[in-house]
Amino acid sequence: MSLIRGFAVAITMAKPMNRTGTVQTCRHIKRWVSPTLRELAHRVQKQGPQKPEPRAGFIEWNYRSELFAFGKRLNEEFQLPLLQTAFTERTYAHQEQERQRKLGIAESDLHTADNVELAAKGAHIAKAYIEAYVQHSLPKVPAIGQKAITSYLLSTETLAHVSTHLGTKDLIFASEYPPSNETLANTLNAVIGALADSSGVERAFLFVRDFICTQLNQKDLLDIWTPEQPLQLLGEVCAQRKLGDPEPRLLGDCGKNTVLSAFHVGIYSNRQLLGKGFGEDVKTATETAAIDALQTLFDLHDNRRPFDFGIQLETKHVRLEA
Template identity: 40%
Template sequence: MGGPTLRELKKRREIVGPEPERPRSTYLEWNYEAEIYAFAKRLGEEFDRKLLKQALIQREYANMQEFKAQEKGEPIPDNIHNFEFVQEGDKIITEYIIQEYNKSYPDDVVNAVKQYLSSDDMLSHVAKHIGLKDIILTNEFPVANETLSNTFKAVVAALNHSKGIERAQLFVKDFVISQMNGKDVYEIWDPKDPYGYLTKLLSDRGVKRGGA
């Protein structure tokens, strides 16, 4: 396609305005198997393909596909979805964050960092960054942050089953704990009563206040 034609198409596109965002699955050239393959390659991870695909299927989506098949009298598909993977991935993520930060910080600080890093806002941000939004199978549009977050958790679980816990933990380190780069944990941890917390901490460590 020549330069003048491209310029004319661009000019028309600017007049009409940007297209509304829509799922990539609605595009004719969309190839799900190719998207799955490309996703794993971008991340440099070797997933069991079947497990990765399961991690991307929301329970509501699977239920809807089953219902549609029943209505049409077609063979009912296996109701495979990521619900259990979500629970497992959440546990892997939170336990690894706690494990890493327990090495250097007290429980209150560790808990604050865990809540920050494992929040739906944070994990959905990571999910978008690695391209999960384009390959999630869901009835939602636009995809909710909670769904993005849950799918990321399910992917962590799929990696655990594919390559083992150490690889899954490294994945969490690279994509979740790395979000702390350039941040001070004490920017995140904000005790409501700093003086009371310090007094309790000193007392727990057997340190007496002056004049006591």
């Protein structure tokens, strides 16, 4: 399709101009334009879609300038050698050393730094801060729920999503292109490690908060963590908080003997309504009501107070053990 686009631009630029310098509109298109465009489109379709190519192969590519611009876009100060190391995967480093060895370079000079150590450090920093942030933002959620939310933020898919939208895809030195989700996630961890070595751990904590923790914004937390046995968990929570045993009660039903049956169940504790839910049978409605009650007790409803993404957790609140 790029051939067709370039051909169309050439036709536009070839339009005659009048004395004032403006382009004169042609009343008629030459009869050879249509068959030429059809032939070009046929050739492109026959060859198949063009494979994605890294921007590093472009003539005007300046890698050092791109690294500098990457840090400025994020409003962070990186040491460029560290940042370049963060973007270098181990597989690429091994390929580069093998290429240099074939060129006859001495073994003592065969050294290409990779991002393994930076990625491990960045992953450790991200895990420590996210655990502290989730615990601070969701204090009523039990440990199993906090762990599930932390695992979501640290998952390969989430980190790859963040890494892609930060513009790391074309800066990565890897053996494959486009880079896989694992490579994108590993690179993001390495960038966090490089930032910690360049500007300090505090800046790395803020980076994790601004770009990873914000993935919880407008997110339904039940999509991340749904209790497997909500009624049993509700009983344990009520016992811990001394609320009394939860009691499911049928509030209403409709069409119980039809395929469109619906049951309305409420769960009470000490004569206080904790939650209610609907379902096609009593068991489903009871589980739905139990989940609704847990949302109330854990403060997970959609109308809950939004996450505070401007908070600055003190270093002492973040467990950053080696």
